[in-house]
Amino acid sequence: MMKTDNDFMQFALDGALWAYDDCGRVGAVIVQKGRIISFAGSDIRDGTHAEYTALLSVGWVGTGTHKPDSTIYVTYQPCLKRSNPKKISCSQYLIDSGIERVVYGAVDPNFNQWEAEAYLRNNGIHVSQIPDVQLQEECKKLFNDSFLPGTLPR
Numbered sequence: 001m002m003k004t005d006n007d008f009m010q011f012a013l014d015g016a017l018w019a020y021d022d023c024g025r026v027g028a029v030i031v032q033k034g035r036i037i038s039f040a041g042s043d044i045r046d047g048t049h050a051e052y053t054a055l056l057s058v059g060w061v062g063t064g065t066h067k068p069d070s071t072i073y074v075t076y077q078p079c080l081k082r083s084n085p086k087k088i089s090c091s092q093y094l095i096d097s098g099i100e101r102v103v104y105g106a107v108d109p110n111f112n113q114w115e116a117e118a119y120l121r122n123n124g125i126h127v128s129q130i131p132d133v134q135l136q137e138e139c140k141k142l143f144n145d146s147f148l149p150g151t152l153p154r
């Protein structure tokens, strides 16, 4: 049976529960031609974001060539900038990967949602927030509930 956007977002959510991150947990799943080809969670140990690791594991970092029928489902809106300006943002990694489409769960309040979307869209990526409000909330909860007492958002 054909899987839907909701199915893949749910997979990203479920997988992220095991992510090594107690400071803003995020999951990302890359789907091409209806099949999952990559999953990654954010990792507090080295601060890598889920989108980057998911792209890395399929060898799409910086390759640029168009990847037909490809979507990344990510539980949190891809970052537009990193707090460390020397680090490349996930939005930039996604653009440079040649991926076709981004579907995200929760809005990242550190950025203007529409500005962050526009950056992807202006660089040829189809981007949308998952319309299912319950999934949006679960993605937000996944992130917010992962903080150990006393830890600050990165």
Ligand SMILES: [Zn+2]
Pocket: 049, 050, 051, 078, 079, 089, 090, 091
């Ligand atoms: Zn990021």
